[in-house]
Amino acid sequence: MGYWKRRLTVDLTTGEVETRDLSEEFLRRYLGGAGFTTRLLYDEVGPSVDPLDPENVLAVAPGLLVGPSVPTGSKTTFGFKSPLTGGYGKSVVGAKMGDQLKRAGYDAMVITGAADAPTTLVIEDDDVRLESAADLWGMDTWETDDALKEQYGDQFRTAVIGPAGENLSKMHMIECEDRQAGRGGPGAVMGSKNLKAIAVTGTKGVPVAREEELEELNKKWRLETTGRGDIDVTGTGSATIDVQYGTGEAYDAKNTELGIHPTRNWQSGYFKKAYDRLDDPENDRVSIDPRYWTEEYVQTKRPCPYCTKPCSQYFEADDTKYGDIAVDGPEYETQYALGGNVEVDDVEAVAKANEICDHEGLDTIDAGNAISWAMEAADRGLLDDEHLDSIDADLEFGNAEAVLELLEKMAHAEGELAQLLMNGHAHAAAELGAGEEFAIHVKNQAPAGFEPRGIKGMALAFGVAPRGADHLTSCLYALEMGGDFWEFENYDRQRMDGKALALKALEDLMMIYDITGVCKFTRGITLAEGVRELVNAMTGFDLATSELLTVGERTHNLSKAYNVREGFKREDDRLIPRLTEEAADGPNEGVSIDEAAYERELDRYYTARGWAVSGTPLTETLEELDLDDVAEEVGVTNELED
Structure with a gap:
């Protein structure tokens, strides 16, 4: 059956470990990955639970298609109540540990409670045990992984936290061997449970309903996703042209052509300094555009398991002004958040900042935005001497030393300014009582690097994403940037209206990728029809494409219902205030987003979703999605109901 x-x-408080059956109804309705974690979170963590309480859960589920060599089928979802947003938490990672969890004989895992002392959860097939992690506490993520491999063996795959998680930073991610479950603060949940690490190995294989059919489909999609079909899916392989420079492939187009590269704390979408270096004969550093640094600094790729679209860029440099550097990245989101948005144009500085975040456990997007907010706050005279004197470097845009120093101190909660920023800039502005108007976030989470004044549909995509400002909930930027994607054509990126239907459809489609574990970089190739073929061979279910998309729609509505139950309102699906200001320069100089136009399109989106004007799902909508219990708890019957 594929399961x-x-x-x-696992209850960390009592030490109790048990295995529970999953019903066929549950499997059919949610399939795997984010479908499983969303339902488990909804059922087990209610509004009375603080995200850092022992009663919060860390739900872990490999995607349905993780394990049997499905091209790019590597993604595992962590589900939790988010310390950063206070609502729905979902973080997806191309992790080897998810593959091993399935091979150990589990479709999902739920961790609850809190240990009395630092603990490692060790899973070796049916042997599940809790062991002391006292010797690991205080280590960074890479040191922890090395120590676990030495203690248990190289066959174990890991998920670990660093000092930022131990200090309960609300932007702390989970490190999974060069891959990060980065968004929403899942590492803080682990830290609150005294769970330093998870180490997993399995020897049971992966159940498949129709093995020969799946094997043939794997060959087909390996060819489709590579253009050749001869890539070693468990090794490094060779990059196809669309990922030659990693996730920063379109850096120049985003920056100079579309003007959607956030710069100087989102005051602009154009980072001119990225190219000024090329015209300076006295400057020995290259542009942060990866076309100019990949050949010099990237000698290898370290892709996710079963990858056929290897976007990984392993950056290595010795004896730089920032010391030796070795890090997987920097990806585009890091290039923007720790580059243009803080106006640092030295790629070695950006890579070093990336390395610090990975080792210490900070999400690069939220960490970079916290620092850019602080730089603007300092520029405006809103920070006092206690804040400014707590770091040695001058806190100003373009100062790489300030960025690197602050990242280290944020992870270790050292000094007034670091303690203000370590939980994100939305929390910092609230604590300071100033600067909210230029704290760029939705639901307390910083957006990805797509400046909506250049692609206006992304303002709505950021606003309504259940886990906070996020580009991967919908991948609407692919349609906005290209004008055509899937069944949608001739989209005008500069219009606010007409985006609701596409946004809804793409959210449902992209949820399918998080449910199955297939990488979204194949979204323009596999689409729903291709994923359906793989799902049916894996499970034997014989779902129609419409039925598969309904699973995505059901899961998305459940994530929204979770937030509604937590008290989230229409005002939480907000337009970021800075976007109503005119962009300072670049291709979109003088462009802003009209708030009234945003509200009209938000109404259209709610209608497309079958939700009331308040953003609450209608009872009828939830019942049609077989969410009767959820309808009874949060649904409303009147579209005009608040």
Whole structure:
């Protein structure tokens, strides 16, 4: 059937470990990955639970298609109540540990409670045990992984936290061997549970309903996703042209052509300094555009398991002014958040900042935006001497030393300014009582690097994403930048209206990728029809494409219902205030987003979703999606109901 039909449950408070059956109804309705974690989170963590309480859960589920060599099928979802947003938490990672969790005989895992002392959860097939992590506490993520491999063996795959998680930073990610579950603060949840690490190995294989059919489909999609079909899916392989320079492939187009590269704390979408270096004969550093640095600094790729679209860029440099550097990245989001948005144009500085975040456990997007907010706050005279004197470097845009120093101190909660910023800039502005108007976030989470004044549909995509400002909930930027994607054509990126239907459809489609574990970089190739073929061979279900998309729609509505139950309102699906200001320069100089136009399109989106004007799902909508229990708890019957 493609499932073990069981989940592992671990209570860190009592030490109890048990295996629970998963019903066929549950499997059919949610399939795997984010479908499983969203339902488990909804059922087990209610409004009375603080994200850092022992009663919060860390739900872990490999995507349905993780394990049997499905091209790019590597993604595992962590589900939790987010310390950063206070609502729905979902973080997806191309992790080897998810593959091993399935091979150990589990479709999902739920961790609850809190240990009395630092603990490692060790899973070795049916042998599940809790062991002391006292010797690991205080180590960074790479040191922790090395120590676990030495203690248990190289066959174990890991998910670990660093000092930022131990200090309960609300932007702390989970490190999974060069891959990060980065958004929403899942590492803080682990830290609150005294769970330093998870180490997993499995020897049971992966159940598949129709093995020969899946094997043939794997060959087909390996060819489709590479253009050759001869890539070693478990090794490094050779990059196809669309990922030659990693996720920063279109850096120049985003920056100079479309003007959607956030710069100077989102005051502009154009980072001119990225190219000024090329015209300076006295400057020995190259542009942060990866076309100019990849050949010099990237000698290898370290892709996710089963990858056929290797975007990984392993950056290595010795004896730089920032010391030796070795890090997977920097990806585009890091190039923007720790580059243009803080006006640092030295790629070695950006890579070093990336390395610090990975080792210490900080999400690069939220960390970079916290620092850019602080730089603007300092520029405006809103920070006092206690804040400014707590770091040695001058806190000003373009100062790489300030960025690097602050990242280290944020992870270790050292000094007044670091303690203000370590939980994100939305929390910092609230604590300071100033600067909210230029704290760029939705639901307390910083957006990805797509400046909506250049692609206006992304303002709505950021606003309505259940986990906070996020580009991957919908990948609407692919349609906005290209004008055509899937069944949508001739989209005008400069219009606010007409985006609601596409946004809804793409959210449902992209949820399918998080449910199955297939990488969204194949979204223009596999689409729903291709994923459906793989799902049916794996499970034997014979779903129609419409039925598969309904699973995505059901899961998305459940994530929204979770936030509604937590007290989130229409005003939380907000337009970021800075976007109503005119862009300072670049291709979109003088462009802003009209708030009234945003509100009209938000109404259209709610209508497309079958939700009331308040953003609450209608009872009828939830019942049609077989969410009757959720409809009874949060649904409303009147479209005009608040």
